[in-house]
Amino acid sequence: MIxxxxxxxxxGTTIFSVMSKLAQEHNAINLSQGFPDYATDPKLIKFVxxxxxxxxxxxxxxxxxxxxxxxxxxxxxxxxxxxxxxxTEVTITAGGTQAIFTAIAAVINAGDEVIIFEPAYDSYSxxxxxxxxxxxxxxxxAPDYKIDWEMVKKLxxxxxxxxxxxxxxxxxxxxxxxxxxxxxxxxxxNTDILILSDEVYEHIIYDGEQHQSVSLYPELQERSFVIASxxxxxxxxGWKLGYCLAPAKLTAEFRKTHQxxxxxxxxxxxxxxxxxxxxxxxxxEIPDFFQQKRDxxxxxxxxxxxxxxxxxGSYFQCVSYEEISDExxxxxxxxxxxxxxxxxxxxxxxxxxxTDDSILRFCFAKEQSTLEQAVERLMKI
Numbered sequence: 001m002i003x004x005x006x007x008x009x010x011x012g013t014t015i016f017s018v019m020s021k022l023a024q025e026h027n028a029i030n031l032s033q034g035f036p037d038y039a040t041d042p043k044l045i046k047f048v049x050x051x052x053x054x055x056x057x058x059x060x061x062x063x064x065x066x067x068x069x070x071x072x073x074x075x076x077x078x079x080x081x082x083x084x085x086x087x088t089e090v091t092i093t094a095g096g097t098q099a100i101f102t103a104i105a106a107v108i109n110a111g112d113e114v115i116i117f118e119p120a121y122d123s124y125s126x127x128x129x130x131x132x133x134x135x136x137x138x139x140x141x142a143p144d145y146k147i148d149w150e151m152v153k154k155l156x157x158x159x160x161x162x163x164x165x166x167x168x169x170x171x172x173x174x175x176x177x178x179x180x181x182x183x184x185x186x187x188x189x190n191t192d193i194l195i196l197s198d199e200v201y202e203h204i205i206y207d208g209e210q211h212q213s214v215s216l217y218p219e220l221q222e223r224s225f226v227i228a229s230x231x232x233x234x235x236x237x238g239w240k241l242g243y244c245l246a247p248a249k250l251t252a253e254f255r256k257t258h259q260x261x262x263x264x265x266x267x268x269x270x271x272x273x274x275x276x277x278x279x280x281x282x283x284x285e286i287p288d289f290f291q292q293k294r295d296x297x298x299x300x301x302x303x304x305x306x307x308x309x310x311x312x313g314s315y316f317q318c319v320s321y322e323e324i325s326d327e328x329x330x331x332x333x334x335x336x337x338x339x340x341x342x343x344x345x346x347x348x349x350x351x352x353x354x355t356d357d358s359i360l361r362f363c364f365a366k367e368q369s370t371l372e373q374a375v376e377r378l379m380k381i
Contacts, residue, residue, distance in 0.1 A: 007129070008129060008130065011126050014122055015122070015345055015349035016033045016034075016122075016345070019333065019337070019343050019344070019345055020343070022334065022338075023337055023343035026337050028337045028341040029341060029342050029343065029370060029373055029374040029377070031343055031344055031363050031364070031366065031374055032343040032344055032345045032361075032362075034237070034316065035237040035238070035363075035365065036235045036366065037365075037367055037370055038235065038366070038367050040235050040236050041234070041235075041276075041280075043276065043279075043280070044236070044272060044273070045272075047271075047272035047273070047276045048268050048269050048271075048273075049268075049272075050272070051267070051269075051271040051272050051275075052268045058267060059264050059267065060092070060264045060267040060270055061264065062259050062264050063087075063090070063092065064091060064092025064243070064264070064265060064270060065092070065274060066086065066087075067271070068092060068270045068271070068273060069086035069090040069091075069092065069243075071274055071277050071278070072086070072090050072243055072245070073089075075283065076245060079211075079213075079283070080216045081216065082213075082215035082221055082245075084245050088248040088251060088252075089245060089247060089248055089251050090243060090245055090251075091243060091244045091246075091254060091258060092241065092242075092265045092270060093241075093242045093243055093262070093265060094240050094241070094262045094265050094266075095229065095240035095242045096198065096200040096228065096242040097123050098240070098242070098261065098262060099227045099242050099243065099244040100123055100124070100198060101261070102244070102254055102257045102258050103196050103227070103254055104124075104133070104162075105130075105131055105261070106250075106253040106254045106257045107161065107250075108128060108133040108161060109131065109132060109133070110131075110132030111133075111159055112132070112133045112134070112159060112161035113136050113157060113159045113160045113161060114133050114134070114135060114136065114161060114163070115137075115138060115152065115155050115156075115160065115163045116128075116135060116138070117137075117140055117147060117164070117165070118138065118139050118140065118350060118351045118355070119145075119171055119347050119351055120137070120164070120350055120351075121171075121198065121350070122349065125137075133161070134159070137352045137353075138152055139351065139353075139355060140174075141357060142172075142318070142357050142359055143309045143310060143320075144174065144310060145169070145172045146174075147176075147180055147183075149180070149184070149187060156187070160191075161192075161193065161194060162193065162195065162196055163184070163193060163194075163196075164195075164196045164198065165184075165197045165214070166199075167198075167199065167201075167212065168202070168204060168205055169201075170200075170201065170316060171314075171316050171318060171345065171361040172309070172316075172318055173309070173312055173313055173314045174312060175205060175211070175212070175312045175313045177212065178212060181212050181214075181216075181220070184220065185217060185219045188219075188220070193223065194224070194225070195214060195225070196224070196225045197213070197214040197224050197226045198227045199211070199213055199214075199228055200228055200229035200231075200232050200242065201313055201314040203232075203233060203283055203286040203287060204286060204290045204313055204314055204315055205287055206290075206294060206311070206312055206313060207291075209313070211313075213226065214226060215245065221247070223247075224246065224247075225246045226245040226246065227242065227244055228242055229241075229242040230242060230243075230273055233282065233283075233286065234273065234276075234282065235365075239269055241265060241266065241269055241273065290364075290365070293315070293366070293371070294311055294317065294364060297317055297362070297364040297371050297375075300371060300372065300375040301319065301375060301378070303375070303379065304379055304381065305321075305323055305324050306324070306360075306378070307319060307320040307321075307322065309359070315363060315364055315365040316362065317361070317362050317363075317364055318359050318360065318361050318362075319360055319362065320357075320359055321358055321359075321360060322358045324381060328348070328356055329356050329357075329358060329360060330346045330349070332346075332360070333345065333346040336381075340381060341377050342374045342378055344360040344362050345360065345361040345362075346359075347361055362374075
């Protein structure tokens, strides 16, 4: 065998793939991986099909179709009062994860330090390491996963290059408050620290709360890559379409990498989404749509032995199983699949040190009947 000096020697198959495969093997209800089991709007599918039939099947421009970038810039202005030039500050990507990868690849060099908040989406740390960066994790804990910004400041050094935010947060469902943002502004003032703000669940936020996008704050917008996802918004996770908003100087670096990563993104889907967003008021419908699912799922789970943690955003509900078992979260997650037919995600998988606080994550972006069946099984524990 030819020896390979792995860049990611400790990385294996993601927990999402592991649990989904296990769910398939045991014919379990899959509440692990974050994808809907209900249909996409037929009107959106027709817009995409029409684009195909009308011959829009070749490469899109590298930054994305102008019509879609213009719609995104208009939305940023409407929701956040933020000005982004669609020509120089908006880039269409092959999903949110590709946008995250590209932003990190564009600016992180060997020895650069990146602060992340854990539990964290599992692509952040490996991507930082691929480009020689050093991960500086800051651990948050249940039930509220609050950030102690005075302690975060202690992680700062002369090598701090970037802070990665995620709000609403995967896996915890927590959100950043205005106080969090003010603390961040204070910490980054008069520094060269960049921000990567993962906002793919920006419209899935509950109880009348306002999403605290970094785009709302000029002091942060000027130093930030903002990542968003059409997959989460339009219930089309398999289409892998997202985008990145960033000031022109950062976007120029982003596109240098983007063009050699995927070059451009699915043309008919871009056009179909653009035409769909022109005709549908989808942004304002999403919070109520998912809040109904959240409230329904929480009401069902309240009858089980699990303890509900707060869920202020995203389509994930975390629960504590402390009153059920003292098993490791990875062990009980597998046992739930094998013995009870329900797949979840152990939250320790989102920590660098596999910190185990006896928490599991369920996805409730599912049909009501799916959630009912799943909780009926969980009631037997």
